[in-house]
Each structure stands twice: as C-alpha cells, then as structure tokens.
Amino acid sequence: MAIDPNKHPMPTQAPEERAHNFREVALGYTLEVAREEASRCLNCKNQPCVKGCPVGIHIPQFIQALRKGEIEEAYQIISLTSSLPAICGRVCPQETQCEQQCTLGIRYEPVGIGRLERFVADWHNEHSTEAPQKPESNGHRVAIVGSGPSGLTCAGDLAKKGYQVTVFEALHTAGGVLVYGIPEFRLPKAIVAREVETLKALGVDIETNVIIGKTLTVDELFEQGYEAVFIGSGAGLPNFMGIPGESLKGVYSANEYLTRSNLMKAYRDDADTPIMKGGSVAVVGGGNVAMDAARTALRLGAEHVYIVYRRSMEELPARREEVEHAEEEGIDFRLLCNPVEVLGWNDPENPRDPKNGFVKAMRCIRMQLGEPDASGRRRPVEIPGSEFTLDVDTVVIAIGTSPNPLIKSTTEGLEVNRRGGIVINEDGLTSRKNVYAGGDAVTGAATVISAMGAGKTAAAAIDKALCGEQN
Amino acid sequence: MNKILVRRELNPTVTLLTVEAPLIARKAEPGQFVIVRPDAEGERIPLTIADFDREAGTVTIIFQIVGATTEKLNHLMEGGCVQDIAGPLGRATHTEGLKKVAVVGGGVGCAIAYPVAKKLFEQGAEVHAVAGFRTKDLVILEDEFAAHSTLFCRMSDDGSWGEKGLVTDALKQLIEAGNQYDEVITIGPLIMMKFVCAITKQYGIKTVASMNPIMIDGTGTAA
Numbered sequence: 001m002a003i004d005p006n007k008h009p010m011p012t013q014a015p016e017e018r019a020h021n022f023r024e025v026a027l028g029y030t031l032e033v034a035r036e037e038a039s040r041c042l043n044c045k046n047q048p049c050v051k052g053c054p055v056g057i058h059i060p061q062f063i064q065a066l067r068k069g070e071i072e073e074a075y076q077i078i079s080l081t082s083s084l085p086a087i088c089g090r091v092c093p094q095e096t097q098c099e100q101q102c103t104l105g106i107r108y109e110p111v112g113i114g115r116l117e118r119f120v121a122d123w124h125n126e127h128s129t130e131a132p133q134k135p136e137s138n139g140h141r142v143a144i145v146g147s148g149p150s151g152l153t154c155a156g157d158l159a160k161k162g163y164q165v166t167v168f169e170a171l172h173t174a175g176g177v178l179v180y181g182i183p184e185f186r187l188p189k190a191i192v193a194r195e196v197e198t199l200k201a202l203g204v205d206i207e208t209n210v211i212i213g214k215t216l217t218v219d220e221l222f223e224q225g226y227e228a229v230f231i232g233s234g235a236g237l238p239n240f241m242g243i244p245g246e247s248l249k250g251v252y253s254a255n256e257y258l259t260r261s262n263l264m265k266a267y268r269d270d271a272d273t274p275i276m277k278g279g280s281v282a283v284v285g286g287g288n289v290a291m292d293a294a295r296t297a298l299r300l301g302a303e304h305v306y307i308v309y310r311r312s313m314e315e316l317p318a319r320r321e322e323v324e325h326a327e328e329e330g331i332d333f334r335l336l337c338n339p340v341e342v343l344g345w346n347d348p349e350n351p352r353d354p355k356n357g358f359v360k361a362m363r364c365i366r367m368q369l370g371e372p373d374a375s376g377r378r379r380p381v382e383i384p385g386s387e388f389t390l391d392v393d394t395v396v397i398a399i400g401t402s403p404n405p406l407i408k409s410t411t412e413g414l415e416v417n418r419r420g421g422i423v424i425n426e427d428g429l430t431s432r433k434n435v436y437a438g439g440d441a442v443t444g445a446a447t448v449i450s451a452m453g454a455g456k457t458a459a460a461a462i463d464k465a466l467c468g469e470q471n
Numbered sequence: 472m473n474k475i476l477v478r479r480e481l482n483p484t485v486t487l488l489t490v491e492a493p494l495i496a497r498k499a500e501p502g503q504f505v506i507v508r509p510d511a512e513g514e515r516i517p518l519t520i521a522d523f524d525r526e527a528g529t530v531t532i533i534f535q536i537v538g539a540t541t542e543k544l545n546h547l548m549e550g551g552c553v554q555d556i557a558g559p560l561g562r563a564t565h566t567e568g569l570k571k572v573a574v575v576g577g578g579v580g581c582a583i584a585y586p587v588a589k590k591l592f593e594q595g596a597e598v599h600a601v602a603g604f605r606t607k608d609l610v611i612l613e614d615e616f617a618a619h620s621t622l623f624c625r626m627s628d629d630g631s632w633g634e635k636g637l638v639t640d641a642l643k644q645l646i647e648a649g650n651q652y653d654e655v656i657t658i659g660p661l662i663m664m665k666f667v668c669a670i671t672k673q674y675g676i677k678t679v680a681s682m683n684p685i686m687i688d689g690t691g692t693a694a
Contacts (some may be wrong), residue, residue: 116619172555207555214498214559214560215494215559216494264513272512273513
C-alpha cells in the first residue's frame with residue numbers, strides 16, 4: 001500500500017464559527033483516522049523522532065500499539081516518560097521537535113505524532129476506569145513551588161515514588177501558565193483540572209494562595225520539615241517596549257490580558273472581571289502568546305485585530321498551526337512593522353471627557369530585514385520616514401516575559417543569571433543545598449514540554465539525594 | 472476559603488472585614504496588601520491590609536464599594552467566607568528609626584494610613600495623625616486613630632466633623648507651629664497627596680506618598 005504523502009488533517013471548528021466562541025478549535029481524530037495516521041509511521045530502527053522529543057517518548061512503540069488498536073497500551077507506553085500527554089499533544093511545537101526529525105518528513109509530510117499523542121491521551125481519559133493508587137509513603141517530604149508544567153511533573157514523579165509532596169501555588173487555581181496563559185480554545189481547562197486531580201489521588205497536597213517568597217520563604221519550608229524544594233515559579237514578569245504612551249488605559253501586557261480572560265474568566269458573559277471588549281485591538285509580538293492574545297481579542301468581540309510584528313512571516317516564532325488558525329479567523333498581520341508610540345485621547349476643551357487617557361491609536365514604523373543577529377535571525381531595521389498610524393482602542397504587548405523575581409529576592413544565596421533565570425546544574429540543583437529549579441524560572445519563557453522535562457530531571461535528582469542510589 | 476470573623480459598615484460605602492488568615496497575619500506589615508477574590512466566579516483585586524493580629528491569626532481589610540467585585544465582597548456576612556485571600560504582598564512602609572511623624576490620610580485612604588500610624592505609635596514614635604473627610608457621615612476609624620496618635624487633627628470639607636478645611640491646612644499649621652517631622656506619610660486621593668507634597672517640599676521634609684496600583688496577581692508580574 002502506498003504511503004499517503006499527507007498527514008490526515010485535523011478536524012477543526014469552522015473559522016467563522018470558532019472566531020466567536022471559546023470552545024476548543026481542534027476537535028481531535030476519530031479512532032479510524034488515528035489508526036490510519038498511525039499506519040503512516042515507517043517504524044524505522046534508528047527512531048530519530050525520539051531524539052527530537054525533550055522527554056524521549058517511545059514514539060514508534062506507542063504508534064505501533066495504536067495502529068494495532070491497543071490504545072490503552074499506547075497510553076501506558078507514553079506514560080513511561082511523559083506525565084501530561086493530553087496537554088503536550090495539544091501545545092507542543094511538534095513541528096520543531098519529534099515531527100521535524102521524522103524520516104517520512106524527508107519526502108512527505110511527517111507523521112502527525114502530536115495528533116496521535118492527543119488522541120491516545122483523550123481516549124484514555126475517556127475510557128479508563130482505573131483509579132490512580134496512592135503509593136506507600138517513604139516518609140520524605142518535598143515542597144514544590146508553582147503548579148505549572150514543571151512543578152506538576154516533578155510532584156507526580158516524586159509522589160509515585162512515595163514522597164509526601166506539597167505544591168504551593170500563588171494563584172487560586174493550580175496549573176500555572178496552563179490555566180492563566182493558554183486559552184480555553186487551545187487547551188480546555190478541564191484537561192488541566194483532570195491532571196491536577198490525578199496528582200491529588202496520588203497523595204499530592206496542593207496549597208493554593210500561598211506565595212513563596214512572601215507568605216512563606218524557601219528557608220521556612222526547610223524549617224517546616226521539607227527536605228528538598230523544587231522551584232518552578234515560571235516566567236510571569238512581562239516585558240514592555242519602553243515607548244511613549246505605554247501607560248495609557250487600554251494598554252495591557254499579554255499576561256494581564258490573558259489572565260483576566262482565562263483565569264478570571266472574563267471570556268464568560270456572566271463574569272465580573274473587567275476587560276476591554278470590542279473595538280480595534282493591536283497585539284504586539286509574534287509568538288504563541290501573541291497569537292493567543294489576538295485570537296482571544298477576536299472572541300471577546302473585537303471588530304478588527306492586528307498582529308504587529310517587526311520581522312517577517314518567516315521569522316514569526318509562533319507555531320505554524322497557530323498562525324494558520326489566526327489567519328483563517330481573520331487576524332490582520334502587519335509584518336515588518338514596529339510600534340513607536342501609543343497615542344491617547346486627550347481633549348483639553350473637555351477635561352472631563354471619559355475617553356481622556358484611553359488609547360486612540362498606535363504609531364508604527366515599517367521595518368526591513370538587515371544582517372543576521374546573534375540569534376541567527378535577520379535583524380529588523382527601521383525604514384526612515386515610513387511611520388503610519390493604526391486606529392486602535394486596545395494594545396496588548398506580547399513581546400516576552402522574564403522569570404518572576406520574587407523568590408530570588410527572598411532566598412539568600414540563590415544564584416540567578418543576568419536575565420533573572422535561576423542557575424542550575426545538569427541535575428536541576430541550584431546554588432542552594434537541596435533547592436532545585438526548572439522550567440521557565442530557569443530558562444525564561446520556553447515550552448511546556450521542556451518544563452516538564454526539567455521537572456522530571458529534578459525529581460530523579462531529588463530522589464537520588466534523599467533516598468540514595470538504591471532507588 | 473477564609474472565614475469572616477467581623478464585618479462592620481464604617482460608612483455607607485466603606486466596609487471592614489476581619490478574616491482568618493494565620494499565614495498572612497504572621498508576616499503582614501503596614502503598607503502591604505492582599506489579593507482577595509470574593510467568590511469562585513470573580514476577579515482578583517488588591518486590598519490594603521488595614522490591620523492584623525498575629526496571635527489571633529487575623530487580617531483586616533477595608534474597602535470602598537466601587538464596582539461589581541467590591542459589591543460582591545460587601546454582600547459577604549460574618550460567619551461566611553471569602554473565596555481566596557493571598558499575601559502579604561508589596562513592600563512594607565518603612566518605619567524604622569522614625570521618632571516624629573505626621574500621618575496624613577484622606578477619605579478611604581485613612582484605612583491605609585491607620586496601620587502605619589499604629590505601628591509608629593506602638594514603636595514609641597510621636598505620631599501626629601491628620602484625617603480628612605468630605606463630611607461627618609463618611610468618617611472612618613476615628614477611635615482607632617485617636618488611640619494610636621499623640622495628636623489627632625480631624626478635618627472635614629463642610630465643617631461637620633472637627634475643623635472645617637483641608638488636611639493640608641492642618642499640616643501647614645502643625646509645621647508652622649514648630650513641629651519638626653522626620654517624615655510625613657500621606658495616603659489619600661492623588662490630588663490631596665500632590666498638595667501635601669507641595670507643602671512639605673517648601674519645608675524640606677521627607678515625604679512618602681502611597682500609590683494603589685492596579686494589579687491582578689500581586690506577585691510582581693502585573694502591569
């Protein structure tokens with residue numbers, strides 16, 4: 001049988017429909033389609049895809065099980081190395097990881113590994129009746145700071161080995177960036193909640209509304225009897241551009257905008273949480289967060305949404321699939337443009353005009369690409385005299401985030417690099433004894449899967465440190 | 472979920488809640504705030520810590536009803552619970568080494584000024600408290616200020632409470648009467664704080680004004 005050169009397309013909600021609701025865009029494969037896609041896998045011996053996966057999922061094995069219709073077996077194979085398959089199957093940038101390495105991809109489209117992972121995880125979640133067993137305690141206590149992907153993974157791995165694990169979360173809901181950052185239409189919150197419930201069933205204690213560095217310090221955790229601490233506090237500090245007008249009303253960091261919509265549920269009609277809805281919205285930046293913010297704005301009722309990005313489509317760091325989805329939904333990409341000033345309403349004749357102090361427009365300048373910079377991408381340079389104005393009511397700045405500084409400033413002897421990332425060794429150990437770290441708190445904003453990998457590495461190292469080699 | 476032990480309406484639009492929050496009470500300092508969410512559906516809002524009791528494990532917040540979230544908060548009753556409270560956040564007001572201080576509060580800003588006055592008073596400083604309100608009906612924390620200051624100037628715009636006039640009138644009089652302050656701490660409407668600063672600048676007195684930022688997570692990440 002000849003190999004189908006193309007991946008089986010992912011069924012999605014129609015663009016015109018989904019642009020007005022917050023339900024998940026991608027609907028997932030059926031069993032039949034999943035098995036057909038699985039049959040595209042060449043099951044090659046050298047398994048290049050596995051090398052492309054930050055946690056080394058046994059990809060050909062799970063795909064072969066799926067091909068035979070052994071879905072639960074496929075799930076168990078994924079579970080050997082990955083803790084959050086339903087999440088990673090949705091948000092991993094497979095096109096630059098496993099799928100980029102796929103042998104089939106040399107001539108054709110690679111196997112849709114992410115879509116298959118998602119199918120297997122969803123099937124398991126729907127059909128499995130097996131309740132997680134709480135393992136016997138080994139008497140050791142570990143504290144995890146932050147309940148994002150690195151913290152949840154570290155907590156899960158340690159709990160399975162019998163550690164008494166407490167996860168401290170600063171916000172009111174566990175999940176970190178998976179709940180405050182990634183919107184419902186890309187990652188339904190019920191999936192995250194399910195992962196958290198599984199951890200609780202394993203005996204993990206989750207304490208929300210506890211801000212480590214304020215409510216309790218890392219040192220106090222040791223005083224309370226925790227023997228090791230893992231810091232997975234993420235990168236929640238938004239970067240701004242430093243241009244005039246950024247403090248006008250209607251200018252948000254993507255972090256605030258998405259937190260209001262996702263975590264504080266402003267996307268729902270019955271929510272109290274204020275957020276600017278409707279009008280014209282400009283989102284500055286070209287990453288996944290920028291796409292999330294732009295598509296959220298559209299769903300909140302914006303009439304026109306721009307993505308303003310200083311490089312070209314080729315350099316856009318967002319996942320290709322997200323960019324395509326955004327384009328289909330009608331997001332207006334203004335590439336090779338950079339904001340120079342946010343302009344506000346100001347009527348001196350009528351100082352009581354309620355519009356005063358709010359955003360009116362954004363001045364931008366056109367850019368062209370020059371020589372490659374340190375990152376290897378061609379450096380954008382301004383084209384003199386090319387300024388123009390976009391009339392907008394809301395501006396969302398999505399140009400990246402930095403590690404949260406709170407723990408560094410309250411933990412003596414914890415070394416960070418010049419970007420604020422916590423310095424660790426290959427085991428995830430920081431400059432402080434028995435204090436480990438991983439995820440965005442170390443790397444700055446990166447991917448869910450790499451944070452998960454860091455959580456696993458640290459869990460193994462903590463186990464070795466507390467229980468020695470016998471495990 | 473944190474239990475509400477005391478609920479008191481201080482004036483028609485300002486309410487006080489004392490809630491159980493032992494971890495926060497253990498660390499709280501004047502000038503810090505907490506993040507509060509009245510119920511599971513709503514917004515997270517920052518509110519200044521108006522008082523705390525480390526032994527009882529309680530934290531007191533005072534809020535003005537200005538929108539949907541504070542309206543909901545106002546509907547919670549004694550014996551009920553706030554959904555979430557997290558903190559303490561922000562930097563504590565610096566009080567160390569201060570011997571003589573004027574604490575100037577305006578309107579609901581007095582709720583923030585009070586714990587500062589209390590801490591200074593308890594550490595033995597001479598505290599001149601100046602509180603200003605539009606009218607008598609809006610006065611809050613009168614007894615608390617009186618009990619934690621060496622001198623308490625009551626000011627109202629219409630003269631229905633204390634002296635008729637602005638807090639800046641009282642402050643100016645105190646300075647001109649020869650009081651030498653190590654620092655003036657002012658909390659209230661922006662325009663009031665601006666005029667307080669204008670006066671203290673004339674006399675070269677160090678002044679600390681309190682800004683209440685808009686934020687959502689309170690972990691130093693919001694704009």
